[in-house]
Amino acid sequence: MIIPAHNSAVTLPETLASVLAQTYDDWDCIVADDASTDDTLAVAQAAGPRVRCAHSATNVGPAGARNLAIGHAGGELLAFLDADDVWEPEYLERQVAAFDAAGPRVGVVAANAYFLTAAGRAGLTYAEVHGRAANVGLTELLRSNRIFISALVPKAVVDEVGGFSTECWGSEDHDLWLRVVQAGYRVIATDEPLVGYRVRDASVSANALSMARTSQTTYRRALERGGLDRRQRLIANRHLLLQNSVEQLELLRCARGAARRVRLALRSLPVVLTTVALHPDRWLAWVRLIARRR
DSSP, X not given: OEEEESSOTTTHHHHHHHHHTOSOOOOOEEEEEESOSSSHHHHHHTTOTTEEEEXXXXXXXXXXXXXXXXXXXXXXXXXXXXXXXXXXXXXXXHHHHHHHHHOSOEEEEEEEEEEEETTEEEEEEHHHHHOOOTTOOHHHHHHOOOSOSSOEEEHHHHHHHTSOOTTSTTTHHHHHHHHHHHTTOEEEEEEEEEEEEEOOTTSGGGOHHHHHHHHHHHHHHHHHHOOOOHHHHHHHHHHHHHHHHHHHHHHHHHOOSHHHXXXXXXXXXXXXXXXXXXXXXXXXXXXXXXXXXX
C-alpha cells in the first residue's frame, strides 16, 4: 500500500492503525514522507517492521510522494491510502477478492468512501455525491471523478501509463484514472463504503482556487493527449471553462481593495457569463458559497 504523508503526525497513527487491522494479511506498506517538518517520519518508523519508509528531502506534493513510494514497491497490486484517511478492516480483503474475480484488463478496483468530519461520520458517501465508479467509461470520468483515491490498481498498469503527474497537484488521481481508462483498462468497484475520507479545511481538496487551477491542468492534459471523440472534447472544454470561472470568482472574492476588485470583475465577466449560460444549475450554488465565505 502507498501512503504519501506531509506533516501528518497527528492523523497518521490512526491511518496506520487501520492498515495494521486489515483482515487480509499479505501486504507491504510504504509511507512516503514528503519533507515533513513535524514527527511524520518518526511516527511511520515507530509503526512496526511491516511499515517501510521513503523520504523526500524536498516537498514534491502528493503525486511525487506517491511515485516515490511506488518506486520502492515490489508487489503486483498497489493500494492507495492518504495519510489522514482510514480503511475499514475488510478493505484489502474485499478489494483483492474483487480484482481476482473480475477477469482480464482490470485497471482500477474503486472503493466507496464515507465522509469523516470534525463532528464524526457524515451521512453521504463518495459515490452518492460523485456517482458510482463501476464500469465507468471515459465520457463519465470526464464529467466527474467517480473514482475515490483509495483504489486498488495493478502496479504494471500504473507503470505503463507513467505514474502520477506532478503537474496536477490535487487532481493527480483524476488525471491518472483518465489515462488508465484511455489505455483500454476496465474500472470495477465495491459499492460498500470501505474508506473513511477525512474532510478538513487544511486539505488540498478544500481549497477552491487551487482545485480550480489543477482541474484545468487535468483537462488540458486530456485534450492534449488526443483520442477523445467530439462529445468528450466538448465535455473537457466545458469543464475547462467552468474551472476557469471558479478561479476568477475565487480571485475576486479574495481580492483586497476596490480598484483591484473592479479590474478582476471586468476581466472575469466574459468567462463567467459564458459559464452561466452553459451551467445555469451551478450559478446559484456559487453565489451561495461566496456569500457564506464572506
